[in-house]
Amino acid sequence: xxxxxxxxxxxxxxxxxxxxxxxxxxxxxxxxxxxxxxxxxxxxxxxxxxxxxxxxxxxxxxxxxxxxxxxxxxxxxxxxxxxxxxxxxxxxxxxxxxxxxxxxxxxxxxxxxxxxxxxxxxxxxxxxxxxxxxxxxxxxxxxxxxxxxxxxxxxxxxxxxxxxxxxxxxxxxxxxxxxxxxxxxxxxxxxxxxxxxxxxxxxxxxxxxxxxxxxxxxxxxxxxxxxxxxxxxxxxxxxxxxxxxxxxxxxxxxxxxxxxxxxxxxxxxxxxxxxxxxxxxxxxxxxxxxxxxxxxxxxxxxxxxxxxxxxxxxxxxxxxxxxxxxxxxxxxxxxxxxxxxxxxxxxxxxxxxxxxxxxxxxxxxxxxxxxxxxxxxxxxxxxxxxxxxxxxxxxxxxxxxxxxxxxxxxxxxxxxxxxxxxxx
Amino acid sequence: xxxxxxxxxxxxxxxxxxxxxxxxxxxxxxxxxxxxxxxxxxxxxxxxxxxxxxxxxxxxxxxxxxxxxxxxxxxxxxxxxxxxxxxxxxxxxxxxxxxxxxxxxxxxxxxxxxxxxxxxxxxxxxxxxxxxxxxxxxxxx
Numbered sequence: 001x002x003x004x005x006x007x008x009x010x011x012x013x014x015x016x017x018x019x020x021x022x023x024x025x026x027x028x029x030x031x032x033x034x035x036x037x038x039x040x041x042x043x044x045x046x047x048x049x050x051x052x053x054x055x056x057x058x059x060x061x062x063x064x065x066x067x068x069x070x071x072x073x074x075x076x077x078x079x080x081x082x083x084x085x086x087x088x089x090x091x092x093x094x095x096x097x098x099x100x101x102x103x104x105x106x107x108x109x110x111x112x113x114x115x116x117x118x119x120x121x122x123x124x125x126x127x128x129x130x131x132x133x134x135x136x137x138x139x140x141x142x143x144x145x146x147x148x149x150x151x152x153x154x155x156x157x158x159x160x161x162x163x164x165x166x167x168x169x170x171x172x173x174x175x176x177x178x179x180x181x182x183x184x185x186x187x188x189x190x191x192x193x194x195x196x197x198x199x200x201x202x203x204x205x206x207x208x209x210x211x212x213x214x215x216x217x218x219x220x221x222x223x224x225x226x227x228x229x230x231x232x233x234x235x236x237x238x239x240x241x242x243x244x245x246x247x248x249x250x251x252x253x254x255x256x257x258x259x260x261x262x263x264x265x266x267x268x269x270x271x272x273x274x275x276x277x278x279x280x281x282x283x284x285x286x287x288x289x290x291x292x293x294x295x296x297x298x299x300x301x302x303x304x305x306x307x308x309x310x311x312x313x314x315x316x317x318x319x320x321x322x323x324x325x326x327x328x329x330x331x332x333x334x335x336x337x338x339x340x341x342x343x344x345x346x347x348x349x350x351x352x353x354x355x356x357x358x359x360x361x362x363x364x365x366x367x368x369x370x371x372x373x374x375x376x377x378x379x380x381x382x383x384x385x386x387x388x389x390x391x392x393x394x395x396x397x398x399x400x401x402x403x404x405x406x407x408x409x410x411x412x413x414x415x416x417x418x419x420x421x422x423x424x
Numbered sequence: 425x426x427x428x429x430x431x432x433x434x435x436x437x438x439x440x441x442x443x444x445x446x447x448x449x450x451x452x453x454x455x456x457x458x459x460x461x462x463x464x465x466x467x468x469x470x471x472x473x474x475x476x477x478x479x480x481x482x483x484x485x486x487x488x489x490x491x492x493x494x495x496x497x498x499x500x501x502x503x504x505x506x507x508x509x510x511x512x513x514x515x516x517x518x519x520x521x522x523x524x525x526x527x528x529x530x531x532x533x534x535x536x537x538x539x540x541x542x543x544x545x546x547x548x549x550x551x552x553x554x555x556x557x558x559x560x561x562x563x564x565x
């Protein structure tokens with residue numbers, strides 16, 4: 001490998017740097033799983049289930065909440081593959097074409113560079129085949145929910161488990177890329193499958209958790225993820241020095257559009273909705289759980305505003321990125337470039353199906369019987385009555401009700417409420 | 425105490441706040457930790473009943489009562505009442521205006537949906553005196 005991308009292979013988890021945290025409550029307030037506590041005005045700690053949405057990273061004014069980066073190398077004698085996720089193409093302005101970005105990656109020393117946008121188009125066709133093939137059986141599972149955003153699948157597993165059955169049993173494109181790369185490139189170049197290392201260039205920290213603990217496959221085929229921001233300078237420099245002229249980019253505008261909200265659904269011949277942003281996603285999941293949106297076939301949820309171009313690891317402003325992508329889409333056209341019959345064959349071979357069903361993620365309430373749980377809730381209600389409902393967060397819990405739950409569970413004391421006057 | 429009671433008010437014609445009471449019902453059920461399908465069925469019923477109040481009813485209330493054996497929703501409003509209870513349970517039968525249908529409501533599925541998703545439904549309604557729905561769900565295990 002020429003200029004070494006080894007150090008770029010990295011693992012991301014959200015972590016709070018205690019040296020930088022000043023104990024403000026912003027991250028605790030935005031956390032959708034109420035996983036963060038700021039005890040005694042000291043530092044924020046992640047205590048509950050983290051779904052890696054990155055909201056704390058975005059909101060932290062001190063740079064204390066960050067995605068953990070641990071480095072591991074591609075060793076001598078291994079075959080390195082990099083998968084370029086679509087938002088990467090939108091980071092270098094309108095003049096730098098997707099193919100230039102891929103050539104830039106190749107020049108950096110990766111043995112093989114894959115354009116994920118092409119696999120996105122294959123996935124769109126597979127999804128249509130699944131929908132048409134199962135139309136009669138799907139009734140209670142409509143609308144289907146896109147399996148692509150790993151934060152959404154975790155959010156559903158944690159807060160909306162009754163909606164898990166709405167996620168079609170299809171493997172997201174990034175995993176298909178990795179699986180096939182290992183299979184084909186190992187055979188072609190005489191490596192063992194485990195010697196082919198596939199890295200995903202990601203706009204979000206959530207891809208890493210989906211690699212370590214995948215919801216939809218037994219284990220991930222990807223070996224690691226590199227944040228776009230991590231590779232940006234190196235790649236930009238490499239793009240400027242590209243002197244090769246081969247075609248690595250194969251998708252049309254449909255596959256490219258996936259990086260932004262509405263891009264996945266734009267390529268589908270179905271009745272769709274596309275929703276982005278964490279709060280909107282939660283709001284529409286609540287609606288779905290109440291039986292709404294039954295007349296819709298498919299919902300694309302992206303937890304980042306405007307889709308993956310709004311991911312925490314992107315470099316370019318999301319609206320600018322959208323502008324660049326729209327220009328590319330006009331340029332490459334809105335026809336899918338994959339052949340339907342080709343995808344149909346792969347579909348019949350079982351190429352797209354997941355290995356395991358997603359299961360609910362649970363932490364609280366602790367596993368109580370219904371009558372114990374009712375008792376617990378009644379105690380919570382009693383404590384709520386003592387609280388000001390000011391939702392200030394000064395106690396160290398995200399809101400008054402959660403504080404009451406923490407008190408009942410013995411994780412906080414009533415004295416931590418700055419408004420509580422000591423009367424019981 | 426082996427039961428838990430919560431009560432939420434619903435305002436007629438308040439389409440902005442519509443659905444909030446059902447979301448609160450859903451939150452309580454999740455906090456207790458019922459199994460997913462029971463939460464879903466109860467939420468669907470709460471939402472349908474809430475929308476009925478918003479569209480047709482008067483000042484209303486959703487009261488949720490949970491005990492180890494069952495979940496009960498008592499839904500009351502002081503609106504015009506249901507003229508033909510039997511017909512209101514037929515799928516597709518509706519008295520709603522064209523305006524509501526344009527908004528995507530009033531498909532005549534409200535009460536049938538409640539009946540299908542609950543374990544028992546009692547309707548008490550008198551013309552000009554309002555409506556009382558008692559919806560019950562069995563808790564398994």
